[in-house]
Amino acid sequence: MTLSAPSFRRAAAVALTEDEVARIRNDFPILEQRINGHPLNYLDSGATSQNPISVMEAEQEYYEQRNAAVHRGAHTLAFAATEVFESARETVAAFIGAQPDELVWTSNATEGVNLVAYAISNASLGLGGPDAARFRIGAGDEIVVTEMEHHANLIPWQQLALRTGATLRFIPVLDDGTLDLAAAATIVGPRTRLLAFTHASNVVGTINPVAELVELAHRFGALVLLDACQTVPHLPVDVAALDVDFAVFSGHKMLGPTGIGALFGKAELLAGLPPFLTGGSMITTVDMEHAEFLAPPQRFEAGTQRISQAIALAAAVDYLTETGMDRIALREAELGQRLVAGLAEIPGVRVLGPAAGIDRIGLAAFDVAGVHAHDVGQFLDEAGIAVRVGHHCAQPLHRRLGITASTRASTYLYTTTDEVDQFLAAMHEVAPFFGVKP
Amino acid sequence: MSSSELQQLYQQIILDHAKYRHGASSEPFGVFDADGAPGLRLAESHQVNTTCGDEITVRVGVRAGSGAAADAAVTDAAGPAPVIEQFVWRGDGCSISMASASVLADTMTGLTVSEAEALVTTFRELLRSRGTIEPDEEVLGDAAAFAGVSKYPARVKCAMLPWVAFEAALMQVAAASAAPAAPLA
Numbered sequence: 001m002t003l004s005a006p007s008f009r010r011a012a013a014v015a016l017t018e019d020e021v022a023r024i025r026n027d028f029p030i031l032e033q034r035i036n037g038h039p040l041n042y043l044d045s046g047a048t049s050q051n052p053i054s055v056m057e058a059e060q061e062y063y064e065q066r067n068a069a070v071h072r073g074a075h076t077l078a079f080a081a082t083e084v085f086e087s088a089r090e091t092v093a094a095f096i097g098a099q100p101d102e103l104v105w106t107s108n109a110t111e112g113v114n115l116v117a118y119a120i121s122n123a124s125l126g127l128g129g130p131d132a133a134r135f136r137i138g139a140g141d142e143i144v145v146t147e148m149e150h151h152a153n154l155i156p157w158q159q160l161a162l163r164t165g166a167t168l169r170f171i172p173v174l175d176d177g178t179l180d181l182a183a184a185a186t187i188v189g190p191r192t193r194l195l196a197f198t199h200a201s202n203v204v205g206t207i208n209p210v211a212e213l214v215e216l217a218h219r220f221g222a223l224v225l226l227d228a229c230q231t232v233p234h235l236p237v238d239v240a241a242l243d244v245d246f247a248v249f250s251g252h253k254m255l256g257p258t259g260i261g262a263l264f265g266k267a268e269l270l271a272g273l274p275p276f277l278t279g280g281s282m283i284t285t286v287d288m289e290h291a292e293f294l295a296p297p298q299r300f301e302a303g304t305q306r307i308s309q310a311i312a313l314a315a316a317v318d319y320l321t322e323t324g325m326d327r328i329a330l331r332e333a334e335l336g337q338r339l340v341a342g343l344a345e346i347p348g349v350r351v352l353g354p355a356a357g358i359d360r361i362g363l364a365a366f367d368v369a370g371v372h373a374h375d376v377g378q379f380l381d382e383a384g385i386a387v388r389v390g391h392h393c394a395q396p397l398h399r400r401l402g403i404t405a406s407t408r409a410s411t412y413l414y415t416t417t418d419e420v421d422q423f424l425a426a427m428h429e430v431a432p433f434f435g436v437k438p
Numbered sequence: 439m440s441s442s443e444l445q446q447l448y449q450q451i452i453l454d455h456a457k458y459r460h461g462a463s464s465e466p467f468g469v470f471d472a473d474g475a476p477g478l479r480l481a482e483s484h485q486v487n488t489t490c491g492d493e494i495t496v497r498v499g500v501r502a503g504s505g506a507a508a509d510a511a512v513t514d515a516a517g518p519a520p521v522i523e524q525f526v527w528r529g530d531g532c533s534i535s536m537a538s539a540s541v542l543a544d545t546m547t548g549l550t551v552s553e554a555e556a557l558v559t560t561f562r563e564l565l566r567s568r569g570t571i572e573p574d575e576e577v578l579g580d581a582a583a584f585a586g587v588s589k590y591p592a593r594v595k596c597a598m599l600p601w602v603a604f605e606a607a608l609m610q611v612a613a614a615s616a617a618p619a620a621p622l623a
Contacts, residue, residue: 371533372531372532372533372536373490373532374490374492374531374532374534374593374596375448375532375533375534378444378447378590378593379444382443382444389490390489390490390491391490391491395491404491404493404530405490405491405492433444433448434448434453434533435453435457
């Protein structure tokens with residue numbers, strides 16, 4: 001994995017210590033809960049993360065002190081709301097190495113992918129004029145995804161292909177949960193107009209070689225959209241350094257509230273892209289037949305925005321930045337390895353994706369021979385351990401790995417080593433409880 | 439929740455049915471042919487639990503009650519009571535859904551359609567009771583073991599999945615019987 005060695009490995013940082021994690025946990029009231037008589041052991045941050053007090057306070061403070069419609073109105077509160085809203089954009093943009101006008105608020109990453117897909121669709125219908133001509137696709141053009149995508153980065157492209165007549169192709173996944181890069185080199189070619197792939201798999205934890213894939217796509221003039229849902233919360237990510245054209249991520253996976261996410265797009269690309277949602281707040285002049293649109297990012301933010309959520313997300317970003325993304329990444333890499341090494345010792349348990357010792361984000365999904373994932377999850381819940389079970393919105397990947405469902409434990413900056421060990425101890429009891437002899 | 443509560447959910451009878459699946463087809467189902475068995479009204483229903491991806495396909499064969507000609511269509515209420523003669527299923531899912539399908543196959547085979555429908559209603563009421571209904575083992579047989587599931591609202595769907603598929607298949611039979619000339623939906 002030398003080509004894909006994540007950048008945090010080069011940082012002169014040390015992992016968060018156990019003592020620091022213990023202090024961090026004090027900022028997360030929900031972690032004090034007991035579940036079924038046991039302390040909550042929350043190992044489902046890959047699905048949604050918990051919120052520190054500062055995030056909840058930021059949202060409350062907004063509603064108590066500044067609540068008003070942004071970008072309109074000439075009163076003091078409206079100015080205050082606009083100021084804090086745009087300041088949140090600057091914070092979140094800087095966090096991923098983007099300029100503020102390259103960051104579009106969305107409801108979540110799913111909406112970000114759909115925004116790009118529908119904007120391309122609109123361009124293909126001729127909307128957006130000559131500036132949008134570069135986005136037009138149709139029969140003979142190809143959109144490329146990978147076999148490990150979350151449905152959010154698959155179905156919008158399937159639908160775009162259906163609407164435009166373009167062909168959808170995919171880069172296969174190898175048995176070890178990595179992408180078949182040799183195949184990628186033959187699949188991405190002159191017909192490729194867009195390559196959409198995940199930075200890190202939400203199931204197998206693989207960290208994909210972004211630089212290599214971006215270089216491949218750009219060689220043929222194809223656009224790149226990066227699903228950064230599992231990396232922006234967990235690793236230092238710099239979209240400018242990665243040279244991706246678009247990237248999406250969700251706030252609720254990075255200590256923020258639900259209902260907020262963002263789309264990054266290179267300024268020169270957003271400038272030519274026609275809008276997806278239309279209506280108020282995204283126009284300059286309107287008559288009964290026509291409308292002129294604002295420049296990005298407002299062009300893509302129709303209607304009253306998720307103001308309090310954007311502000312709370314900026315508070316989450318502040319929390320992450322103060323803690324240190326490089327240190328969080330190192331800490332989670334350790335926990336991910338501990339999970340994989342511990343699970344691999346349990347008879348009948350098959351870890352999906354990279355083996356112990358190979359880079360992965362701080363999660364592990366696995367199959368227990370003879371015990372369905374849903375039953376594994378129920379058993380763990382009895383011990384207060386929250387994990388994700390099912391197909392994790394990645395049915396094609398599960399099919400590729402020969403299963404329909406798996407169990408996933410995912411960590412975050414507040415996960416203790418003891419919690420990982422408690423989970424592993426409980427996992428040893430699963431097969432005996434269900435009367436399965438491995 | 440204590441360990442004994444978890445054991446109430448996963449009663450031995452459920453774990454056994456999940457392992458030794460009665461009525462489960464070991465071969466993949468071929469293309470469904472509603473007219474595949476003379477004298478039997480065949481129907482199939484496929485159901486998916488979107489929460490977890492569990493899925494099941496139930497195929498039932500209903501025959502008109504005794505005295506009916508071998509290849510006669512299922513008769514209406516005025517005629518002999520139709521009987522569930524065949525029940526096969528294929529599925530993939532958690533122990534609760536798979537055991538439920540196994541118990542369902544044991545329970546329904548040989549019952550009249552109206553007896554089966556009444557039992558589906560009783561089972562559904564039990565599962566939706568959040569532990570407030572004491573199951574009547576005389577009526578439900580092995581299906582009474584699913585009473586523990588009613589305390590876990592998130593798992594009620596798992597246990598109901600095969601029953602919903604069965605119910606949908608019976609509705610197809612009823613619809614086809616009401617209009618024998620029309621093809622099965």
